[in-house]
Amino acid sequence: MLRDQIKAQQILAMKAGDKDRTAALRSIKAKIKDRDIELRTKGPVADDDAMVIETLQKMAKQRRESITMFEDGGRTELADQEKSELAVIEEFLPQQLSDAETIAAIEAIKAELGAASIKDMGRVMAELKSRHGAELDMSKASALVKESFA
Template sequence: MSELKQRISDEMKAAMRAKAKARLGTIRMILAELKRIEVDERIELDDARVLATLDKMQKQRRDSIEQFNAASRDDLADIEQQELLVIKEFLPQPLTEAELTAIVNTAVADSGAQGMQEMGKVMALVKPQVQGRADMGAISQLVKNRLNS
């Protein structure tokens, strides 16, 4: 079992003991998604895949919050916000703007990319380094800006 998945399981047990229903529900949802992936693909998840799944769940919560706020459904947005806070606990510390810029600049130099048509090469180098630590939309914009300059 991956180290991160084990940590999530341990947190579930702690939430059960503390009778923290909202937290417990979110952690169970995370574990259910991880189990679904393992069963569907017949694999044992490693930390990188768990991080990718958590990152995807985080993005889903952000999108939902945005849509609920637009529809004036603050009650549902609050629930999604609480879930997002629990999910973020298991993700690594976010990267700073300077760190992201340095990673993008290094990836552009390493790939030898000259224009937008080679953006895929740069993103392939950047993505593993920032998975779960930065919004991929923001990274994509950074890469576009760097390749256009």
């Protein structure tokens, strides 16, 4: 399980004295725990790894946005800190699809659904997320889907 891998990596980082990595892993575990508490009232989670991956994807997206804002604001030291946290988060995410693979998946889904216009974008995005949600940055995928209809 992904949760166990994160815990094991945290222990290794603590033993190695890597304070930055330990802090990043603690942050990940805290966010997962918050998500557990949030979902507690909704019943048992069907797939724990899927929930952990979804949480990690949200964290990665937040870090990317923060990096952009810090770099635009000239705060390179904060951007560097966010980049190091992002690197730790990405270690636990599944390999992301390349742009070419994403475009191929979009075209396959469009052909299956018979999607011909921008009006079908919602259906294409829903199917793309259900099939490849863990392997895609959905904001990039959305832009590629929009381009494919242009």
